[in-house]
Amino acid sequence: MYRTYKYRIYPDDIQEKQINKIYGCQRFVYNYYLSKIKDNGYISSRDNIKDFNINLKKNYPFLSEVDGLFIRKTLFILDDDIKKSNDHPKYRGKNSKDKFILSNSYSNIIFDLEKNRLELPFLGEIKFRGYKNIVKIDDNIINVTITRENTGKYYANFLYKIPDKKRVNATSIVGIDIGIKNLITLSDGTIYENNRYLEKYEKKISQMQKVLSKKIKGSNNYKKYKKKINIIYNKIARSRKFYIDKIVREIVEKYDIIVCEKLTTKNMISNGNLSKQILDASFTEILKRIESKAEEKGKYFYQIDTYYPSSQICSVCGNRQRKYKDLKEREYLCPKCGNNLDRDYNASVNIMFEGLKLHMKRINSR
Ligand SMILES: [Zn+2]
Structure with missing residues (x-):
């Protein structure tokens, strides 16, 4: 490291x-x-x-x-x-x-x-x-x-x-689902919501950019206005950093084994929209930071493969339903056992179980 x-x-x-x-x-x-x-x-x-x-x-x-x-x-x-x-x-x-x-x-x-x-x-x-x-x-x-x-x-x-840390004796595990409605859902039920301020500031910035585009490039007025926009960008960056720090710290302090999915362009939602771009960047950064913090503390971090259908499997009975592909569906309802859970929560539990398998493989291959 x-x-x-x-x-x-x-x-x-x-x-x-x-x-x-x-x-x-x-x-x-x-x-x-x-x-x-x-x-x-x-x-x-x-x-x-x-x-x-x-x-x-x-x-x-x-x-x-x-x-x-x-x-x-x-x-x-x-x-x-x-x-x-x-x-x-x-x-x-x-x-x-x-x-x-x-x-x-x-x-x-x-x-x-x-x-x-x-x-x-x-x-x-x-x-x-x-x-x-x-x-x-x-x-x-x-x-x-x-x-x-x-x-x-x-x-x-x-x-x-720095020399690799000695690993902790793992006694706790958490699965992390990363999403759009809620930024993060943990398998212990904790939810980290998306920051609302982003949307608020996004609107403001796009309005300001429109105003800026009408000013003469390079003029004092232009520069002054651009400075104003930059101040808001910095504000966003600061409070985003603060929030990410908090999430990373809380998860890594509490759990010894931390599991999440690998990010793919599939989970990425960028479409030119500022708040969404920032969200994508947050996904990547949160995972990177959790990984390095876990490493630092001698904890375990696993990322499960993207083809694992964490959102389609019932976390109670293991039944798989292909209909859960649409991200708009918020609830997971299992026809086999009647399990009815928040969809992100259901996924986070599946992710945790997959991670536990990876961990056992690792421990037993020593
Ligand atoms: Zn079920």
């Missing part, structure tokens, strides 16, 4: 010069080969690296002042950017967020929070400030990304591995 931590760093004059030299050379090489590719068509990163060593370095001696690995890495990134972008990637300007990655394999990264000591390849010992709730992670550091933000501040972003 991987974690990242960000620390503000305070390079001295020499270190700052060195950092900026690396940024400068990376930017120069990136732009040089991007322009070459724009003129001549695609060139592989291998050929670019060759060209760099044979030609460019000779024509621009300052490029030899930084380690070749920064150049190679830059050319790999350029290659990725080209493959990712439809047109061509943008040239790197002086204002673009600069970064480079220092790997633990270059030389040992020493990061001892007890002794307040950070030592990086190429830069040496450097001052830093940040969280102190982890003690010593240097053995597990994968790499450190050194960034300079627009504000001129420098940061070190650590990517490191």
Whole structure:
């Protein structure tokens, strides 16, 4: 399992010069080969690296002042950017967020929070400030990304591995049904409703966007209004985050085995409607967050296959009815045993049972 931590760093004059030299050379090489590719068509990163060593370095001696690995890495990134972008990637300007990655394999990264000591390849010992709730992670550091933000501040972003947690002795289980009417239904009957504020704000935003479209693009008025819209977007984002945090925390604290279905485009409901898009994003995020939180706490997380007909099976007698395909039907009524349950609740119980099977398989295969 991987974690990242960000620390503000305070390079001295020499270190700052060195950092900026690396940024400068990376930017120069990136732009040089991007322009070459724009003129001549695609060139592989291998050929670019060759060209760099044979030609460019000779024509621009300052490029030899930084380690070749920064150049190679830059050319790999350029290659990725080209493959990712439809047109061509943008040239790197002086204002673009600069970064480079220092790997633990270059030389040992020493990061001892007890002794307040950070030592990086190429830069040496450097001052830093940040969280102190982890003690010593240097053995597990994968790499450190050194960034300079627009504000001129420098940061070190650590990517490191934390050892897998010992698993809890599982004594409780919950199934999760994710839906449209209610965001989440648990097999213990708990319901997390969709947030109403989304709909309220969605209407407001679409009205405001209409107003915005009538303003002259780029004018002060336009900018002011756009800012207003952004404030509402941020409001939505904040309260959405707050709600998701709460859901994830409550479920993972209460249960040792957590089961849900895999999401497919079938459960996704996007149709351009803002509140629905946000809902889709919430589904994905909630599951991702539950997974990582469960991992962190040593709990079990299972996702059952999408072809499992959780909404068609009767959770009491196991009878399957194909008629329950229509999402509008809110109640599950079983003709065989008379079971009459909320449809999402019925599904969540089925999901729980399927998860229990997966769990038993896992436990017994050890
Ligand atoms: Zn039944």
